[in-house]
Amino acid sequence: SQTIHQWPATLVQPVGSPLSLECTVEGTSNPNLYWYRQAAGRGLQLLFYSVGIGQISSEVPQNLSASRPQDRQFILSSKKLLLSDSGFYLCAWSEAADGYTFGSGTRLTVV
Amino acid sequence: QKEVEQNSGPLSVPEGAIASLNCTYSDRGSQSFFWYRQYSGKSPELIMFIYSNGDKEDGRFTAQLNKASQYVSLLIRDSQPSDSATYLCAVDHTGGFKTIFGAGTRLFVKA
Numbered sequence: 001s002q003t004i005h006q007w008p009a010t011l012v013q014p015v016g017s018p019l020s021l022e023c024t025v026e027g028t029s030n031p032n033l034y035w036y037r038q039a040a041g042r043g044l045q046l047l048f049y050s051v052g053i054g055q056i057s058s059e060v061p062q063n064l065s066a067s068r069p070q071d072r073q074f075i076l077s078s079k080k081l082l083l084s085d086s087g088f089y090l091c092a093w094s095e096a097a098d099g100y101t102f103g104s105g106t107r108l109t110v111v
Numbered sequence: 112q113k114e115v116e117q118n119s120g121p122l123s124v125p126e127g128a129i130a131s132l133n134c135t136y137s138d139r140g141s142q143s144f145f146w147y148r149q150y151s152g153k154s155p156e157l158i159m160f161i162y163s164n165g166d167k168e169d170g171r172f173t174a175q176l177n178k179a180s181q182y183v184s185l186l187i188r189d190s191q192p193s194d195s196a197t198y199l200c201a202v203d204h205t206g207g208f209k210t211i212f213g214a215g216t217r218l219f220v221k222a
Contacts, residue, residue: 044201099145
C-alpha cells in the first residue's frame with residue numbers, strides 16, 4: 001500500500017533562517033506531488049506541484065522553492081524565512097484525479 | 112479568481128441527527144468535487160468524491176452535486192461525536208493538478 005512521510009512534525013525557526021521540509025512517498029511510481037500551506041483558520045493554498053522528476057510548477061510567487069530530486073521525493077525550501085511563512089505545511093500525492101493523500105504535516109512557526 | 116465558498120460554522124448538531132454541509136464554487140468548468148475531513152491539528156483525509164450530478168452514497172455519508180447551481184453538499188447521517196471536525200470542500204477542473212479548497216466548515220456533534 002502507498003504511504004507518505006513528511007517531516008519534521010513541528011518546527012520553530014527565526015526570521016531570516018533557511019528552511020528545508022522533506023516528503024517521500026512509498027508504494028507508487030511517478031506520483032503527482034504537491035505542497036500546500038494552511039494558515040490558521042484559512043483554506044489550503046497550493047504552493048507547488050510536480051508531475052515528474054525535476055518538474056516543478058509554482059502557484060504563488062514568494063520566497064519558497066521546491067525541488068523533486070527523485071521520483072518519490074519532494075522538498076520545500078527557503079533561503080530566508082519571513083514571519084508570514086508561518087503555517088501548516090502539507091505534502092500530498094495523487095495518481096489520478098480522484099483526490100489527494102496528505103502527509104501528516106509540518107507546523108512551522110517563524111519567530 | 113476561482114473560488115470555493117463554505118460557511119465557516121460552527122455547525123452544531125445533536126448525536127444521531129443529520130448534519131448538512133454546503134459548498135458553492137465559481138468555476139463552471141469544474142469537473143471533480145471532493146470532501147475532506149480534518150481533525151484539529153491533523154492533516155485532511157479524503158472521505159468522498161463526486162463527478163456527476165446527483166447523489167453518491169458511502170456508508171453514513173452522501174455527497175450531492177448540482178452543477179447547474181454550482182453547489183456541492185455533504186450529508187452525514189446518524190452523526191456521532193467522532194464526526195466532530197472541520198470539513199473541507201475541494202473543487203478541481205484540471206484533472207487533479209490544481210485543486211482549490213474552501214476554508215472549511217467546523218462541525219460539532221453533541222453527545
